[in-house]
Amino acid sequence: MQINIMTPTAKILVIDDDTAITELMGMLLKTFGFEVLTTNIGAEGIKLAREENPNVILLDLMMPDLDGWQVCKAIRQTSNVPILILSAINDPRMVASVLDVGADEFLVKPVPSGVLVANIKKLMRRNTGTLDISKLKKTGPIIQTKQPLLS
Secondary structure, eight states: OOOOOOOOOOEEEEEOOOHHHHHHHHHHHHHHHEEEEEEEEEHHHHHHHHHHHOOOEEEOOOOOSHHHHHHHHHTTOOOOOOEEEEESSOOOOHHHHHHTTOEEEEEESSSSSHHHHHHHHHHHHHHHOOGGGGGGGGTTTTTTTOOOOOO
C-alpha cells in the first residue's frame, strides 16, 4: 500500500477593483498551479484574508471603498501574510508609504507574468522558508508572451 502525501496548493488572494484585472490574474495564476481567490472590494478582501489564510495577497492601491493602504493596515492587524502591491502608481513616496504600513513588495503595472510569479514564489519562500515548486507549473500557455499582462 502506497501513501501519497500531497502538499496543499498555494493560495493567492487578489484584491483589485478592476474586474478585468482580477479575472486575468485568476486565469494566469491558475496556469501556474495556484489556487486563486479574487475580490473587487477592499472590505471583502480583508474578510477573505482572515477567513481563507492565503499564502500571498496581491493588492491594488487605488480602490473606491477602502484604498490599498487601509486594506494593508487592516490585514496587518491580524496577519503576517506577504502582501504584494500591484499598482499603476510609480511614485517613490507612495511606494515608501505603503511599505511603511506593512506591504512586503511593490510592483508597478504592467508586470510581465514571469516577474509576477517569481515575486510570489520569493515571498512564499521568505514567509515559510520552503516552497514545494513541484506542485506549481513552470510554464503555462500565458507565460510565453514577453508582453506585460497588466496595465
